[in-house]
Amino acid sequence: MADGPTDRLAVAEAVATASTGSYARIVATLIRVTGDWTLAEDCAQEASALALARWPVEGVPANPGGWLMTVARNRAIDVLRRSSVERRKLRELAVLTLTGAEPEPGKAGEGEIVDDRLRLVFTCCHPALALEARVALTLRTVCGVPTADIARAFLVTESTMTRRLTRAKAKIAAAGIPYRVPTGPMLAERLPGVLAVLYLLFTRGYDADGEPAFADEAIRLARLLDRLMPGQPEVAALLALFLLQHSRRDARRDRDGNLLTLDRQDRARWDHAAIAEGVGILARVPADGPYALQARIAACHATAASAEATDWVAIAEAYDRLAGWQPSPVVELNRAVAHGYAYGPAAGLALLAAARAGGALDGYPLAVAAEAELTARQGDRERAAALFRRAADAHRGAERRALLERADQLS
Numbered sequence: 001m002a003d004g005p006t007d008r009l010a011v012a013e014a015v016a017t018a019s020t021g022s023y024a025r026i027v028a029t030l031i032r033v034t035g036d037w038t039l040a041e042d043c044a045q046e047a048s049a050l051a052l053a054r055w056p057v058e059g060v061p062a063n064p065g066g067w068l069m070t071v072a073r074n075r076a077i078d079v080l081r082r083s084s085v086e087r088r089k090l091r092e093l094a095v096l097t098l099t100g101a102e103p104e105p106g107k108a109g110e111g112e113i114v115d116d117r118l119r120l121v122f123t124c125c126h127p128a129l130a131l132e133a134r135v136a137l138t139l140r141t142v143c144g145v146p147t148a149d150i151a152r153a154f155l156v157t158e159s160t161m162t163r164r165l166t167r168a169k170a171k172i173a174a175a176g177i178p179y180r181v182p183t184g185p186m187l188a189e190r191l192p193g194v195l196a197v198l199y200l201l202f203t204r205g206y207d208a209d210g211e212p213a214f215a216d217e218a219i220r221l222a223r224l225l226d227r228l229m230p231g232q233p234e235v236a237a238l239l240a241l242f243l244l245q246h247s248r249r250d251a252r253r254d255r256d257g258n259l260l261t262l263d264r265q266d267r268a269r270w271d272h273a274a275i276a277e278g279v280g281i282l283a284r285v286p287a288d289g290p291y292a293l294q295a296r297i298a299a300c301h302a303t304a305a306s307a308e309a310t311d312w313v314a315i316a317e318a319y320d321r322l323a324g325w326q327p328s329p330v331v332e333l334n335r336a337v338a339h340g341y342a343y344g345p346a347a348g349l350a351l352l353a354a355a356r357a358g359g360a361l362d363g364y365p366l367a368v369a370a371e372a373e374l375t376a377r378q379g380d381r382e383r384a385a386a387l388f389r390r391a392a393d394a395h396r397g398a399e400r401r402a403l404l405e406r407a408d409q410l411s
Contacts, residue, residue: 011055018064019048021213023144025065026072028116032179037169039076041141047071117142117217118224119179125193126177133168138197140165143204143214181228191229195238195291198222202242206249215246233285237292240285243278244298247271259402263307275302293322297338312342329360337370345378365394369403376410385410 023044030040047068061067124138136154139145151161171177182190198218205215222239229235251269254260279299285292297318304310319335332355340348352371361367372387388407392400 008056011060012052014060014064015048015051015055017213018051018068019044020144021217022065022068023048024117024120024142024217026069027141028120029069030072030076031120032116034076034080035173035179037141037172039079043072043075043079044068046075115221115224118221119181121194121197121221122181122190123172123177123179125190125197126172127190127193128175128177129168129171133164133171134193134197135200136161136165137168138200142197143201145204187229188232191232191235194225195234198225198238199291202245206245212249215242215249218242219246234289234291236281237285237289237295240278240281241291241295241298243274243281244295244302247274247278247302253398257398258405259398261402261406262301267306270302275299279303288321288325290322290326293318293325297322310341312338316342329355329358329364330366333361333364333367333370337374340374340377345374348374349378363394365391368394372406381410 026044026047027040030043031037034040050071051064051068055061121138121142124141125134129137132154136150139150140147147161147165148158150165151158154161156164181187198221201221202215202218205212205218219239219242222235222242226232226235226239247270248262248265250271251265251267252260278295279302282292282295282299285295287293287296297315300311300315300318316335316338319331319338323331323335333352336348336351336355338348339351349371352367352374355361356367368387369391372384372391375387376384385407388403388410392403392407395403
């Protein structure tokens with residue numbers, strides 16, 4: 001531990017970083033050994049609260065995540081000791097196995113990968129749960145998203161979302177949903193939902209104001225899943241997509257923390273080892289499939305020597321195929337942008353207008369920003385600046401600053 005009191009702001013940041021990186025691991029491990037979702041989450045949160053109280057005085061430990069795990073485990077033991085005698089003996093014995101030898105993460109046994117977080121993802125994605133419940137439970141338990149934020153995303157009150165999460169966890173217990181990675185046909189059946197969750201986890205970490213630890217965790221879990229299912233092309237494609245996207249993480253901001261668009265990034269700062277790995281994985285993946293097509297689009301960007309050398313025609317063609325696999329307003333929006341760069345801004349604006357025809361993109365800030373960029377490329381700088389400012393109104397943090405900066409450049 002560090003000597004003497006530590007600046008409270010620095011400690012708060014250390015606690016936040018450690019909690020974000022360790023929350024899912026702590027919760028997943030405690031669920032496995034206790035079978036109690038609420039207890040696991042409560043103990044993880046109490047460990048973070050105790051860190052905020054003690055680390056300013058004792059210093060930040062050398063292994064913050066390990067400290068949080070130990071405190072959470074000990075808290076779970078204390079709670080179980082005070083529960084009924086019949087349950088206490090079994091549960092306490094299970095919790096104490098945490099101090100014993102643990103199989104090396106990533107090693108398979110009897111068709112399963114020994115990793116608590118991957119087990120947790122498969123449990124959250126069980127088909128017995130409604131889709132909304134799967135997404136909400138994954139956001140809360142795997143991603144550590146606060147219940148209030150999840151409630152806002154679902155347009156409900158925090159108390160309503162709390163009840164929904166409680167019901168989902170109760171259903172897992174009542175239905176006897178096993179806390180494990182399935183095997184055989186059940187594994188293939190559950191795979192699409194799990195891939196969607198990993199995509200969600202990565203996106204939360206890769207967003208402009210997201211937590212990078214989430215992206216790192218998504219990559220780690222995708223590697224485990226790829227080892228578990230080496231013959232599944234979409235698993236490999238998802239891993240390739242993550243690596244290619246994450247390769248730009250160090251070049252996405254300037255020295256002041258402002259976001260840099262792809263054309264303004266220093267490509268020498270990209271992680272070229274990750275790019276090579278992603279491209280190598282794609283070489284063994286069939287051309288089509290939703291994640292394979294997205295990975296190939298990312299590869300076009302990652303392997304271009306400069307923004308001007310980007311193969312926008314190939315990207316536009318990939319989006320054309322992706323729209324067939326995964327028709328959605330967001331795919332159509334990205335398709336419009338790609339066509340705008342490949343065939344001229346008028347072509348992009350025409351596709352964007354078609355995508356908006358059904359009203360699905362009404363008020364969507366990324367659609368407004370896309371229209372702004374295509375309008376700027378068409379030469380109407382005044383209208384483009386107004387659109388960028390309108391898009392900025394729906395954002396905050398780094399994304400808002402980037403959009404306002406783009407508007408100022410055009411004014």
